[in-house]
Amino acid sequence: MSDSTPHLPPAPPSTASLIRSSERLAEIPGLTQQALHWNHEAQARRAAVARDAARLARPRLWPDTIAGLLTTGARVVRTAAPAAPLQLLSTAAAAAGMRVEPADAGAGTLERAQRLVRAGGPAYVKLGQFIATAEGLLPQEWVEAFAWCRDEAPPLPDGVARGVVEAELGPVEDRFAAFDDVPLAAGSIGQVHRSRLLDGTEVVVKVRRPGLRARFRSDIETLALVAAAGHRWSEGARSANLAGFVELFAELSLQELDFRLEAANLVDSCAVLESLGATHTRTPRPLPGLVTERVLVMELLPGVSYDRLLPGDGLDGDRLLHLGIQGVLEATVRHGVFHGDLHAGNVLVDPGTGTFSLVDFGIAGRMDATQRAGLVRYLAAWAGEDAAGQVEAMRAFGAIAPDADVSTVVAELQTELDLLADRARGQVTFDQLGITLGRLLQVLARNGFRMPKDLVLFFKNLLYLSGFAASVAPDADVLAVVQTILLDVLADPQAGLAEMLEASA
Template sequence: MTVPPDLEHGAFSDHPPWVLDRPDDLAWRRGLDLVREVRRRQVPKLVEPGRRPPLGRLLRVLRHLGLALGLWAARERPRGGERSRLGISRRLRVAAERLGPTYIKLGQIISSGEGIFPAELVDEFKKCRDRVPAEPFDVVRRVVEEDLGARLEDVFASFDRSPIAAASIAQVHGAVLHSGEAVVVKVQRPSVGRLVHDDLRVMAWVAPFLVGRIPIASLANPPALVELFAETINEELDFRLEAENMLDVAWSLAALGQRGYVIPRPHPALVTRRVLVMERLDGFAFDDVAGMVEAGVDTYGIVRTGMIAFLEGAMMHGVFHGDLHGGNLRVLPDGRTALLDFGITGRLEERRRLAFLRLLMGATMNDVAGQLAALRDLG
């Protein structure tokens, strides 16, 4: 069997629908460093303290948030303890779902924050995953045709009308190209960019008032959380950056010799700000332990490989998948794991990468002072 040439520098599948052996020639990669920098520079303005947010959106947020806090204060808070924490967590989750994509995305990030946020809040917000109503197919068609500059039927031989998954920023459809390759098409929800920016301004205005007022906020710094969230979600709004993240993580894993993970190849041409066409990788859901065991997959090896790949990627190259949960993992029949959804990808510049190394070394040597210094440098 001929080895695909792009496996030399990328942790990709062995049977490629296309080959990315000349990544510097990809048109959609041109100018991406500037695009990423512009996105980063937008954040301070979006979360500027005291800047007046859009009034209509602010009133809607205050109505839902006020209702959640008011009902909690009247019904669960007087009971105290776990009942109170469960109550506020459930009501905040319901409010987030009613407020739409930005707040659902924030909830999904919180749901991955085990050890950072209270367990009740994390467990409750896990219910936000993949529970977002899908956009109608005519809306999906319009976004795809506007961004690709061609009729849907001229690009795809078939395109599934029902999505594989619908999330806060985008939804994913299965499709087949005219050349016969099975692909996955990620399509951004229309107007989500403007809505996200409006919501970030509202969050930045509301966050200081939450400090110390509810038990959840007392365990964190709401203004700092909003700023971190803004940095993350603003980059997610450009799928060209996500495709670049896929390549960077694939190159990092290959350089480290970590071939237990497989990254889907983004299409050489069909990548835009709102549409991302990529290789389709099917496998076992990460929680389908019975199916994997029956197929002879080494489940312990999968977890071990994942931990090593994550730590080595962060320590050696400063790049790693930033949203590792079961929904973003598929275990292939050969036992390797496909990583999906690179909207959130961690990047550590040299100073923070070295600080991360010092943090791990301090933990192994029980050097508390060293760990504190490393945490300070990590920011």
């Protein structure tokens, strides 16, 4: 009797083993042991967050939800925009790659949505961040209108951040030789302050906004009701599975609220990049004894946002593009660990050395061996405009049950792909990747299948890389760079992906 179970190659070293062998982590006394603790505890914390997000995303009318509705109702009245919450939620879902076309809300929709975000709570600013980082997925006027949400959220009142730090770590003067009360930047989750340790080390202190967890939970429950209403009244909202987007949004947001999870993402990514020999890319190392749920102290790394580089900096744009894409693809395909939000503000380039610093690891994607093989299968099927191959690849991400009949899904998606191919006149472009994934997610949603969170994060990163290319190497063929790097990884016997694909075909 033959064994039909796919034989996967040996798994790559675990992140824990990479942490143990990391020379860069070992440079900071006590960090290796602390990193192992963060790595171990993070698994249970992520699972708890996923369960909590699923519960919050289910529409319900409980006393706290009613209070949230009343608050949202007051915001809607103030902005004179009854359709604003659904429009904002739908646009943010489109920014995540889901194609949604709710009923036209009329003239002034963008302005009213902006007013709602400014008047709303942190969850609404977070939705604005989704929109602000959707280059290539949304009209440019929407992206630009919400650019302030990335790093221009209102700062905390004077002294509040210092108070949080002292509540978590003790007196500031016992920990820091200098603490700048003026933040470097402020966002929906918190703000960061430049500081200096007693030994002279330059650091960044990230502080979570007080009372944030309760406000986020209330806002997410309210958004779940908005999605349920949209499902009832809007065909576009139904086809886009807004309820699925609310759950995704809830999981990502709740993960960002716990800075211990971000510390785990930082040390995992540091160890992975080091194991790949990616000396051109660094992540800030968190400092042992200076990380809690609400405060994260990490080293200060050099660099400026890549969209602020100047022609006079003399950097090799083609080299930067290749290194940037190589780092993302290799970390994902070889180890399944990658930064989940690579917009311009999180990718810093040091003009002096031409090296990268990746910051803000509140969101990170993770794929197991089966999912990594599914990702490569999806990319191959996308290049071949193969609907059946794309749908089958989704099984690896748990989006489709192993025994589900997908013939209807394949037929629907192939129709969509044929229409896209006709409009593209046979040309396969990098920008089509986001459109094609959006069509796939929409077809899956219409047929009741789940949205694969980590796949959405990965493809959003590829679209970010398209914007990165426009900044540093506007004449480069991004698709060709991606294909070259993928072929190199597939040809490497240590990656085991060629064997994996053959075994799971």
